[in-house]
Structure formats: C-alpha cells, structure tokens
Amino acid sequence: MTDSGLFLTFEGIDGSGKSSQARMLAERLRDLGHDVVLTREPGGSAGAEEIRRLVLEGDPDRWSAETELLLFTAARRDHLERTIEPALAAGKVVICDRFADSTRMYQGLSRGNLRGLVDQLHKLMIGREPDLTLLIDMDPQIGLNRAKGRQGTEERFEDFGIDLQQKMRAGFLALSKEFPDRFRVIDGNRDMDRVAQDVTEIVLQTL
Numbered sequence: 001m002t003d004s005g006l007f008l009t010f011e012g013i014d015g016s017g018k019s020s021q022a023r024m025l026a027e028r029l030r031d032l033g034h035d036v037v038l039t040r041e042p043g044g045s046a047g048a049e050e051i052r053r054l055v056l057e058g059d060p061d062r063w064s065a066e067t068e069l070l071l072f073t074a075a076r077r078d079h080l081e082r083t084i085e086p087a088l089a090a091g092k093v094v095i096c097d098r099f100a101d102s103t104r105m106y107q108g109l110s111r112g113n114l115r116g117l118v119d120q121l122h123k124l125m126i127g128r129e130p131d132l133t134l135l136i137d138m139d140p141q142i143g144l145n146r147a148k149g150r151q152g153t154e155e156r157f158e159d160f161g162i163d164l165q166q167k168m169r170a171g172f173l174a175l176s177k178e179f180p181d182r183f184r185v186i187d188g189n190r191d192m193d194r195v196a197q198d199v200t201e202i203v204l205q206t207l
Contacts, residue, residue, distance in 0.1 A: 004089075005087060005094060006088075006094070007088055007128075007130045008093065008095045008130060008131065008133075008203065009097075009099040009133045009134070010022045010095070010096070010098070010133075010136065011098060011099075011101045011134070011136070011172060012136035012172065013143045013144075013165050014143055014144065014165065014168075015138065015142070015143035015144060015145070016136040016138035016188050017136055017138070017146075017192060018134075018188075019097050021136060021192070023038065024199075025196070025203060026038040026095050028196075028200050029093055029203070034092075034093050035090075035091070035092045036093045036095060037083065037094045037095070038095050039083055039095070039096050039097070041075065041099055041102065042056070042071075042075040042076070043075070043079070044079040045079045045082040047075070047078040051074060052075065055068060055071050055072060065107055065110075066117070069107040069117065069118060069121065070121075072103050073103070073121050073126070076100065076103070076125075076126055077125050096130070101133060101172070104175060105171045109167060109168070110168065129179070129182065132182055132184065132206050133179070133182050133184070134186060135176050135183055136195065137169070137173065137186065137187060137188055137189075138169070138188040139189055140162060140165035140166045140168075141165075142189065143169075144162055186198050186202075
C-alpha cells in the first residue's frame with residue numbers, strides 16, 4: 001500500500017449494484033472506526049462533477065471517443081489532486097465508485113480500440129492504481145434492466161444498449177486477469193446482503 005491510507009475501487013457494468021455496495025461498505029467501515037471517504041467517478045471534486053454532467057448526459061454521439069477520453073482524464077486528474085491523494089496522505093480509506101478501469105473499458109473498448117491511448121494518458125496524467133478493486137460481476141441483461149429502471153438523466157452509456165453491456169462484462173473479466181494482484185471478482189447476481197458480506201470480508205482481510 002502506498003501512503004498510509006487504502007485506496008479501494010468498485011467496478012462493474014451499469015446496474016451491477018456497485019454504487020450501493022460502495023455505500024454499504026463505507027457505512028460498515030465507519031462503524032468499525034475507520035475514517036472513510038466515499039467518492040465516485042466521473043466526479044468526486046467540484047470541477048470533476050461539472051465534467052460529469054458533460055459526459056453522462058445528452059445524446060450517445062455527443063462526443064467522439066477521443067474527446068470523451070480527454071474529458072474523463074481531466075475529471076480524474078482533478079479528483080485525484082483534490083480528493084483522493086489528500087485523503088490517502090491523511091491515512092483515510094478511500095472508496096471510489098469507478099476509476100481508471102472504467103475508462104479502460106468504456107473509452108478503451110466500447111467505441112473503437114483506444115486502449116493503448118487510454119493507458120498512455122493514464123501513465124502520463126494519473127499514474128496511480130487502486131490497492132484493491134472489487135468487480136461486481138452481473139448478468140448484462142439484468143444490469144441493463146436495473147440501470148434503465150432508475151429513470152435518471154445520466155443514461156448516455158445505457159443508451160448504447162445490450163451489446164455494449166455484454167462487451168463491457170467480458171472486458172471487465174479480462175481486466176481482472178490482467179491485474180490479478182488487485183482485482184477480486186464478486187458474484188453480483190445474488191441479493192445485496194450476500195454480496196455485501198463478501199465485499200466486507202475481502203476488504204477486512206486487506207485492511
């Protein structure tokens with residue numbers, strides 16, 4: 001672990017329940033006396049939240065994949081500087097709903113093959129990986145139904161449809177094999193409490 005804190009991320013397709021799991025984990029760790037910062041991407045700082053609105057709302061074809069990648073990287077850089085690194089330096093547990101692995105998937109894989117560019121930008125501007133990544137693995141159709149059922153405004157990626165969800169699921173599972181030291185795959189096709197139990201056990205072992 002770098003610094004004195006612990007940097008945890010949740011990843012998964014849309015509707016996999018990772019945001020709920022991140023929130024439940026934060027509450028559990030706070031109950032156990034840990035100092036926790038719960039954050040999200042894109043977002044997590046004032047500037048990054050402004051960029052979030054640009055990339056998650058509106059027409060699916062609003063941005064080219066390259067422009068989108070630059071916007072996500074800008075948001076992540078601001079988030080890292082203003083939220084993540086200060087919290088880790090203070091010895092806190094940072095729980096982040098999505099991080100660079102989502103960019104490796106959504107921008108690196110979904111619209112042409114930009115993975116090389118994603119990795120170059122990450123190395124240049126971010127240069128940090130999580131200590132632990134929890135991948136909530138979920139049936140793509142169930143995930144999409146859940147995500148569309150939320151009736152929110154941030155549905156630009158859900159609007160790409162089931163093909164993208166299937167591709168993303170396969171991509172996330174491939175990433176877990178690419179970075180086996182930090183990835184833990186959890187079956188998300190069960191009730192929330194069972195999933196949360198697995199999440200808590202894994203994190204407490206790491207702590």
